[in-house]
Amino acid sequence: MDVANQINASHANVNQEQRQFEQKHFIEEVGLLFEMVGLPRMAGRVFGWLLISNPPYQSPGELAAVLQASKGSISTMTRLLVQIGLIERISLPGQRRDYFRIKLDAWSELTKQRMAQITAFRRLAERGLELLHDEEPNLRRRLEEMRDMHAFCERELPLMIERWEQQRLHSQ
Amino acid sequence: MDVANQINASHANVNQEQRQFEQKHFIEEVGLLFEMVGLPRMAGRVFGWLLISNPPYQSPGELAAVLQASKGSISTMTRLLVQIGLIERISLPGQRRDYFRIKLDAWSELTKQRMAQITAFRRLAERGLELLHDEEPNLRRRLEEMRDMHAFCERELPLMIERWEQQRLHSQ
DNA sequence: TAGAATGTTTAGTAAATACTGAACTCAGCA
DNA sequence: TGCTGAGTTCAGTATTTACTAAACATTCTA
Structure with missing residues (x-):
């Protein structure tokens, strides 16, 4: 060498x-x-x-x-x-x-996984609202907020994943 | 009694x-x-x-x-x-x-918080791509996927929160 | 200014968790 | 049928984390 x-x-x-x-x-x-x-x-x-x-x-x-x-x-x-x-x-x-x-689709999998948690939070909010069913509205608001936000995410996140997968197919 | x-x-x-x-x-x-x-x-x-x-x-x-x-x-x-x-x-x-x-805005706060993690993942993917800068495309793909998905979420999630807050204002 | 009531910091403990190393299982081969 | 080599399971350890309890700090009251 x-x-x-x-x-x-x-x-x-x-x-x-x-x-x-x-x-x-x-x-x-x-x-x-x-x-x-x-x-x-x-x-x-x-x-x-x-x-x-x-x-x-x-x-x-x-x-x-x-x-x-x-x-x-x-x-x-x-x-x-x-x-x-x-x-x-x-x-x-x-x-x-x-x-x-x-x-390859690890990340959309992960997001789908998180959906289960979001559903759990939404359900818990509903259970809480049952507990407060005869209370005044302003006491119920915090739980309604929690329920509505998670319900919103339950609708929106799948759409978002869909948009992502659409876009991915396009660019390939 | x-x-x-x-x-x-x-x-x-x-x-x-x-x-x-x-x-x-x-x-x-x-x-x-x-x-x-x-x-x-x-x-x-x-x-x-x-x-x-x-x-x-x-x-x-x-x-x-x-x-x-x-x-x-x-x-x-x-x-x-x-x-x-x-x-x-x-x-x-x-x-x-x-x-x-x-x-009251606990939940959108939490989502904003998660944005930091998403950014961290996107940055890490970019660092990984630097490591593989002279490798063939199919080796780079998994990291590009990771980067693109997180960049996508970085764009979409704030819009989603905005839509949520808009909708909330409307219903009140 | 001392005293009481409330909240925070911190040192220590108990429990959960990540990780190791050894025993065990299974597949191929002499 | 043993032997080798790879992988999984499992028991044990070591570290981390959650939580407690007691000392300390702070602020109002007497």
């Missing part, structure tokens, strides 16, 4: 390390963001790596190695992420191992 | 107890729902009681008594709820004590 090649190799190494550093940073940030929305940090790390990995599908073993986590943790987190619709399990033809990858 | 009055009083007592039972049930349900969206259960209890209490404003002491919680816990939870915009502190004229009550 001549000097020029050595330098090139050394540069390549620096770039490689720099790249890995940035990847790890990215993964940690996704982890923190997931924690912010009430999901386990490790689920965020798995998701984060699947967002930037090459190839875009990864086996549980690869995930455990890259994220330096136990196989058990990976198993739990992939199950969770599949359950909430953010990733999916795929089996490539001619290979016995299973892989995981980001679901 | 004659027999008829005794019976009436007894009935009233039963109703009173029934009512309190239903109130406590309601409070607990709000607590559980709050836990579901990643907030402390006690914050949900405070919010739940403020939804059905009469009068609609309550002092920290009253909250502690009704919810059978420590003053410290109430203090922390009211601070949290004020911070995320679900309740507000009011001081009635001629009274030194402060009270808390549900903010």
Whole structure:
């Protein structure tokens, strides 16, 4: 190996390390963001790596190695992420191992998921109004507000998702 | 007290107890729902009681008594709820004590709050795309999807809140 | 200015949760 | 039929979080 090649190799190494550093940073940030929305940090790390990995599908073993986590943790987190619709399990033809990858419609899935919570809030407001059924209107207002706002979202959010999916189809 | 009055009083007592039972049930349900969206259960209890209490404003002491919680816990939870915009502190004229009550626009506040998270997700997607800047398009697609969906929500949600507030003004 | 009543801060505890590591299961192969 | 290699389940640990209780601060009253 001549000097020029050595330098090139050394540069390549620096770039490689720099790249890995940035990847790890990215993964940690996704982890923190997931924690912010009430999901386990490790689920965020798995998701984060699947967002930037090459190839875009990864086996549980690869995930455990890259994220330096136990196989058990990976198993739990992939199950969770599949359950909430953010990733999916795929089996490539001619290979016995299973892989995981980001679901392309992950985000509209997530919004649909949130609809259940909104419905729960609307129902709770209605139960509260039953409790106050013989009270004066201004005591009932706060609960009516809560009910109406959530009913509004229950109507509007599906329309919004529809508009999004329409727009996506168009641009492709 | 004659027999008829005794019976009436007894009935009233039963109703009173029934009512309190239903109130406590309601409070607990709000607590559980709050836990579901990643907030402390006690914050949900405070919010739940403020939804059905009469009068609609309550002092920290009253909250502690009704919810059978420590003053410290109430203090922390009211601070949290004020911070995320679900309740507000009011001081009635001629009274030194402060009270808390549900903010009437609590729900649009909450949606605005979520905008920050959506922006964070969009920014993260953009950072990811920088990491993959020289990769092939199909590797970049998952991140573009994430970026575009969140950018879409950043545009649409404020419009939705606006429509809601418009509609609310109309119906009042 | 002392005293009482109310609310906040903080140190400590109890409970929930995330994560690990080992045992177990299952599929392919010698 | 054992053996290897990958993945899941589960029991245990360690960390975080929610909550309490007591000390402290503040403001009105005597």
